[in-house]
Amino acid sequence: xxxxxxxxxxxxxxxxxxxxxxxxxxxxxxxxxxxxxxxxxxxxxxxxxxxxxxxxxxxxxxxxxxxxxxxxxxxxxxxxxxxxxxxxxxxxxxxxxxxxxxxxxxxxxxxxxxxxxxxxxxxxxxxxxxxxxxxxxxxxxxxxxxxxxxxxxxxxxxxxxxxxxxxxxxxxxxxxxxxxxxxxxxxxxxxxxxxxxxxxxxxxxxxxxxxxxxxxxxxx
Amino acid sequence: xxxxxxxxxxxxxxxxxxxxxxxxxxxxxxxxxxxxxxxxxxxxxxxxxxxxxxxxxxxxxxxxxxxxxxxxxxxxxxxxxxxxxxxxxxxxxxxxxxxxxxxxxxxxxxxxxxxxxxxxxxxxxxxxxxxxxxxxxxxxxxxxxxxxxxxxxxxxxxxxxxxxxxxxxxxxxxxxxxxxxxxxxxxxxxxxxxxxxxxxxxxxxxxxxxxxxxxxxxxxxxxxxxxxxxxxxxxxxxxxxxxxxxxxxxxxxxxxxxxxxxxxxxxxxxxxxxxxxxxxxxxxxxxxxxxxxxxxxxxxxxxxxxxxxxxxxxxxxxxxxxxxxxxxxxxxxxxxxxxxxxxxxxxxxxxxxxxxxxxxxxxxxxxxxxxxxxxxxxxxxxxxxxxxxxxxxxxxxxxxx
Numbered sequence: 001x002x003x004x005x006x007x008x009x010x011x012x013x014x015x016x017x018x019x020x021x022x023x024x025x026x027x028x029x030x031x032x033x034x035x036x037x038x039x040x041x042x043x044x045x046x047x048x049x050x051x052x053x054x055x056x057x058x059x060x061x062x063x064x065x066x067x068x069x070x071x072x073x074x075x076x077x078x079x080x081x082x083x084x085x086x087x088x089x090x091x092x093x094x095x096x097x098x099x100x101x102x103x104x105x106x107x108x109x110x111x112x113x114x115x116x117x118x119x120x121x122x123x124x125x126x127x128x129x130x131x132x133x134x135x136x137x138x139x140x141x142x143x144x145x146x147x148x149x150x151x152x153x154x155x156x157x158x159x160x161x162x163x164x165x166x167x168x169x170x171x172x173x174x175x176x177x178x179x180x181x182x183x184x185x186x187x188x189x190x191x192x193x194x195x196x197x198x199x200x201x202x203x204x205x206x207x208x209x210x211x212x213x214x215x216x217x218x219x220x
Numbered sequence: 221x222x223x224x225x226x227x228x229x230x231x232x233x234x235x236x237x238x239x240x241x242x243x244x245x246x247x248x249x250x251x252x253x254x255x256x257x258x259x260x261x262x263x264x265x266x267x268x269x270x271x272x273x274x275x276x277x278x279x280x281x282x283x284x285x286x287x288x289x290x291x292x293x294x295x296x297x298x299x300x301x302x303x304x305x306x307x308x309x310x311x312x313x314x315x316x317x318x319x320x321x322x323x324x325x326x327x328x329x330x331x332x333x334x335x336x337x338x339x340x341x342x343x344x345x346x347x348x349x350x351x352x353x354x355x356x357x358x359x360x361x362x363x364x365x366x367x368x369x370x371x372x373x374x375x376x377x378x379x380x381x382x383x384x385x386x387x388x389x390x391x392x393x394x395x396x397x398x399x400x401x402x403x404x405x406x407x408x409x410x411x412x413x414x415x416x417x418x419x420x421x422x423x424x425x426x427x428x429x430x431x432x433x434x435x436x437x438x439x440x441x442x443x444x445x446x447x448x449x450x451x452x453x454x455x456x457x458x459x460x461x462x463x464x465x466x467x468x469x470x471x472x473x474x475x476x477x478x479x480x481x482x483x484x485x486x487x488x489x490x491x492x493x494x495x496x497x498x499x500x501x502x503x504x505x506x507x508x509x510x511x512x513x514x515x516x517x518x519x520x521x522x523x524x525x526x527x528x529x530x531x532x533x534x535x536x537x538x539x540x541x542x543x544x545x546x547x548x549x550x551x552x553x554x555x556x557x558x559x560x561x562x563x564x565x566x567x568x569x570x571x572x573x574x575x576x577x578x579x580x581x582x583x584x585x586x587x588x589x590x591x592x593x594x595x596x597x598x599x600x601x602x603x604x605x606x607x608x609x610x611x612x613x614x615x616x617x618x619x620x621x
Contacts, residue, residue, distance in 0.1 A: 005396050008396070014611065015408075015611060015615055016408070017405065018392075018406065055564070057560070058560040
């Protein structure tokens with residue numbers, strides 16, 4: 001999470017005082033939320049409590065805003081945005097709801113498919129960008145919140161397209177289902193598809209073409 | 221239209237959020253008779269000066285006895301002040317003990333000369349920082365640093381930090397700009413004055429007059445960047461983004477900025493050279509105090525680009541949004557803080573990103589209008605002078621009891 005502007009807790013409404021609490025990731029946000037004075041929770045929920053924001057498209061509280069823009073975890077940002085202080089009878093209850101939302105999110109994060117997708121990179125916020133065989137590694141991109149559609153696509157296929165998306169680099173299709181089918185010729189043809197050339201759609205097309213030809217040959 | 225020092229607080233009722241002026245009157249009543257002194261190193265240039273020019277008379281109208289003192293020194297004092305300012309902003313500078321000694325002596329001279337007996341003394345930026353060394357026991361002192369102190373040159377900050385610690389509190393423009401200090405630290409964002417020449421409503425005729433004077437044609441959608449022609453302003457990056465856009469849309473790019481300052485890393489020549497080969501690219505070196513010119517340019521633009529590589533708060537973004545323009549900004553300084561992503565504009569990281577977002581806006585003209593309107597409302601809520609005024613009054617109330 002280096003490079004992320006920390007969430008700095010503020011003290012009061014009209015005059016914003018910087019408090020000695022900072023959160024650099026979601027886990028710290030949850031921890032610090034338990035420690036800050038209730039006035040700070042109020043301050044960061046104030047857009048909703050005092051003057052409903054004129055911009056309805058933006059997240060209504062600072063926590064959701066920070067998680068959305070800095071951590072780039074849209075799922076948690078949406079959940080934090082849904083915390084309605086008017087439904088709670090005190091700031092302590094608002095705090096509890098925020099903390100439990102974050103805790104719940106972190107607990108379920110490891111079970112979510114996208115987590116497995118990210119784990120391969122060895123860091124929570126970055127994955128390795130697929131590299132062509134023989135090219136130098138190290139290009140990386142931040143993918144904190146892959147779209148669910150994309151994640152499903154990755155987890156439901158063992159094709160090289162999926163492998164690319166999982167950051168594995170070289171295609172594994174030949175050693176996957178085709179190897180199990182004992183179709184070594186097909187495995188070899190699939191292995192020759194260069195995952196580094198063209199878009200993912202193009203790569204899929206090439207896979208489909210090879211598979212279709214194999215099926216047609218088999219039918220003959 | 222209300223202009224200059226004749227502007228009254230009531231004039232802001234038409235532009236400020238509902239209730240804002242009444243709130244100021246109420247809090248002003250409570251603070252009536254308190255004395256507030258602002259101290260700055262200049263009375264002529266910069267956003268701080270523009271803000272104080274308007275804040276001070278309004279505070280007096282509210283019954284808060286407010287004055288504005290300016291430190292003076294020789295030419296070398298100004299040079300030292302500028303170098304120290306740059307060092308605190310993170311640009312490596314050679315600052316000798318002799319230079320710091322000169323700063324200390326000049327500040328001590330000024331402390332003797334200036335009238336600093338007040339309930340609250342607000343010292344702005346690095347130049348007059350050391351005036352605090354001569355403070356008495358009465359009154360509270362606040363250091364307001366408007367730039368980014370988070371990556372200050374260590375040697376310079378180590379020398380100045382003990383003096384900064386002598387204040388009762390410090391004020392920063394953003395949490396991430398705050399320096400490590402053990403005194404209370406507050407956040408007060410800069411603001412735009414909706415009634416100044418830069419931001420007031422402008423008739424179409426007046427606008428045309430200004431654009432004619434600047435030789436800006438209005439036959440195509442205008443992309444505008446306002447900023448210095450130095451490396452950090454990244455005018456060339458904006459030119460590259462414009463070229464990517466130009467492949468798909470017939471647009472003009474206007475780059476407007478002040479004349480280059482010594483030591484600022486001039487990119488003006490290169491930009492002018494590029495512009496000489498492209499009739500749709502205008503480079504405008506602005507005259508001194510170009511308030512009306514900037515107002516007209518921003519109003520004429522379809523999309524405003526603000527893409528410096530480094531900046532402080534970058535209040536120009538709010539100034540453009542106040543005119544109902546979507547802003548494509550870089551992720552530098554306070555720019556991301558001012559642009560809710562996809563709502564009032566876009567924050568981009570690259571030239572390609574800027575081009576992509578500009579194209580997206582030009583392809584969706586209704587989005588330009590919607591984002592522009594959202595931007596104006598966003599500024600009305602968060603970045604108008606009335607909010608700034610409320611913050612200072614709150615600071616006065618908080619620190620002086």
